[in-house]
Amino acid sequence: MEVGLVQPRRLSDSIVTQLETLILEGSLKAGERLPAERVLAERFGVSRPSLREAIQKLVARGLLVSRQGGGNYVAESLGSTFSDPLLQLLENNAEAQRDLLEFRHTLEGACAYYAAQRATDVDRQRLEEAFARLQDCYSRPGKVSRAEEGAADASFHLAIAEASHNAVLLHTIRGLFDLLKRNVVTNIGGMYAQREETRDRLIEQHRALYEAIMEGHAEEARGLSNRHIDYVQEVLAEVQQQARREERAQRRQISHKP
Numbered sequence: 001m002e003v004g005l006v007q008p009r010r011l012s013d014s015i016v017t018q019l020e021t022l023i024l025e026g027s028l029k030a031g032e033r034l035p036a037e038r039v040l041a042e043r044f045g046v047s048r049p050s051l052r053e054a055i056q057k058l059v060a061r062g063l064l065v066s067r068q069g070g071g072n073y074v075a076e077s078l079g080s081t082f083s084d085p086l087l088q089l090l091e092n093n094a095e096a097q098r099d100l101l102e103f104r105h106t107l108e109g110a111c112a113y114y115a116a117q118r119a120t121d122v123d124r125q126r127l128e129e130a131f132a133r134l135q136d137c138y139s140r141p142g143k144v145s146r147a148e149e150g151a152a153d154a155s156f157h158l159a160i161a162e163a164s165h166n167a168v169l170l171h172t173i174r175g176l177f178d179l180l181k182r183n184v185v186t187n188i189g190g191m192y193a194q195r196e197e198t199r200d201r202l203i204e205q206h207r208a209l210y211e212a213i214m215e216g217h218a219e220e221a222r223g224l225s226n227r228h229i230d231y232v233q234e235v236l237a238e239v240q241q242q243a244r245r246e247e248r249a250q251r252r253q254i255s256h257k258p
Helices: 011-024 037-044 048-060 084-092 094-118 121-138 146-163 167-175 177-194 198-214 218-255
Strands: 064-067 071-074
Touching (some): 011 048, 048 064, 094 167, 094 198, 094 218, 121 146, 121 198, 146 167, 146 177, 146 198, 177 198
Antiparallel strands (some): 064 071
16 A cells, blocks of 8 residues: 655644634634734744744635734625625615515524523623623613614624524624614614514513523523514514505695695
8 A cells, every 4th residue: 555645734724724713713803903923923832934824824815914014804804794785775675674684583593592502601791791781772761872772782692693603603693793783773763663662572582582591591592582583573564564554645645635
């Protein structure tokens, strides 16, 4: 039997693998600046030339961006599932808003299920902090902007995705983060106006979801996530129906004018 020589793996390739893992698992986020080369080399226990070689390889693959005199960054494009023009189309189209909620129904239910199964102590701490920020927004009606509440809501669901320890789910949610924020901002005003109960219901739904994940009840967490999206869909359908009625009434008023 003939065998070839086993080539030792280059040190830079091992560094590449470790950095790729940090990006894939979400420890390094899109647009985030890497620590200084000296610090990073010390953490990995490698020489700076080996580290530079690894960074150059990741730059060539489009995962990192080197800025002259400004350090190394995770590529911004990794966090963009949709382009800005497409985001605007999705944001302003009622059919697309429905599609997004259907997509969230499937995606966030899975995130909640796996988060309840896999969340570590660190994940639970981050989820607790995200939940506290969301509750703070709910506790100050009229004093918190829709944008702030939308960001807190989206951050809570992102924390659940991080706790799922599923790289595909996490990066999909991250890629949709801006769209999720805009979706919440677009929805909450009409929902609050449509039903007085909405704020209290959303508080209850988020708290129940949070507690199910923290207590490790996977099936319950998935069901609560799904019912939360179902409720949002139900209220928004009423909002759209009411808007259509008002448009018809206005058209009749115009047509009956002498």
